[in-house]
Amino acid sequence: MNQKNKAVKIVAFASGSGSNFKSIHQKIKRGEINAEIKILVSNNPKASVLAYASAEEIPIFIHNKTRFPSNAQYTDTLFNELKKANADLLVLAGFMKKIPDEIVTHFKRRILNIHPSLLPKFGGKGFFGMNVHRAVIELKEKESGVSIHFVNQIYDDGPIVAQSIIEVKVDDSPEDLAARVLVEEHKLYPEVVKAFCEDRILWENNKPKIVKEN
Ligand code: GRF
Numbered sequence: 085m086n087q088k089n090k091a092v093k094i095v096a097f098a099s100g101s102g103s104n105f106k107s108i109h110q111k112i113k114r115g116e117i118n119a120e121i122k123i124l125v126s127n128n129p130k131a132s133v134l135a136y137a138s139a140e141e142i143p144i145f146i147h148n149k150t151r152f153p154s155n156a157q158y159t160d161t162l163f164n165e166l167k168k169a170n171a172d173l174l175v176l177a178g179f180m181k182k183i184p185d186e187i188v189t190h191f192k193r194r195i196l197n198i199h200p201s202l203l204p205k206f207g208g209k210g211f212f213g214m215n216v217h218r219a220v221i222e223l224k225e226k227e228s229g230v231s232i233h234f235v236n237q238i239y240d241d242g243p244i245v246a247q248s249i250i251e252v253k254v255d256d257s258p259e260d261l262a263a264r265v266l267v268e269e270h271k272l273y274p275e276v277v278k279a280f281c282e283d284r285i286l287w288e289n290n291k292p293k294i295v296k297e298n
Contacts, residue, residue, distance in 0.1 A: 092119040097179035102133025104177035107270040122169035159184040195235035203231040207240030217258035
């Protein structure tokens with residue numbers, strides 16, 4: 085998909101603080117990932133990530149049902165932005181809304197998402213933010229972690245491309261665990277985006293696999 089030396093055009097999506105988005109953007113800025121962030125999409129006009137995007141002169145597109153109430157408008161306006169941006173890859177980084185099915189179909193194997201657990205455990209509707217870590221601790225799991233997966237039509241269900249395991253300590257609070265998981269998120273997500281941009285994600289039997297750098 086990526087022609088050699090051509091920067092991959094990314095449209096990023098974030099709803100909150102966007103620390104994962106920043107970790108990816110910083111690597112792009114330093115030239116460690118050959119990509120360009122074309123737009124940041126957010127459903128939340130109050131998201132703190134927007135201040136960062138403005139300061140970095142990244143165009144922002146606010147996309148939500150308040151601005152685009154009908155389903156058709158909602159999907160079409162987003163589709164138009166993605167086409168205008170000539171997007172190669174969509175990167176969901178703490179994005180709280182579902183991507184419309186038509187867009188998921190169009191961008192098959194080109195939408196990545198991050199989730200703060202070892203999917204398929206603790207994924208799906210309702211498992212977001214601190215809920216995930218609370219559930220992990222309540223069920224006395226020994227391990228949690230980070231999953232990066234390609235997006236399909238079902239929440240947190242698409243093919244997993246990379247995971248990191250984090251030990252759950254007996255006295256961990258959900259916040260303690262979240263903090264350690266987040267540190268790992270900031271490492272793993274840029275690695276996966278970089279692999280995508282270097283055509284190092286291979287598919288076999290509908291399963292993605294990262295090929296190591298030479
Ligand atoms: C992360 O834990 C991510 O896995 C989840 O939401 C959180 C977003 O954090 N989907 P941030 O907005 O990237 O700081």
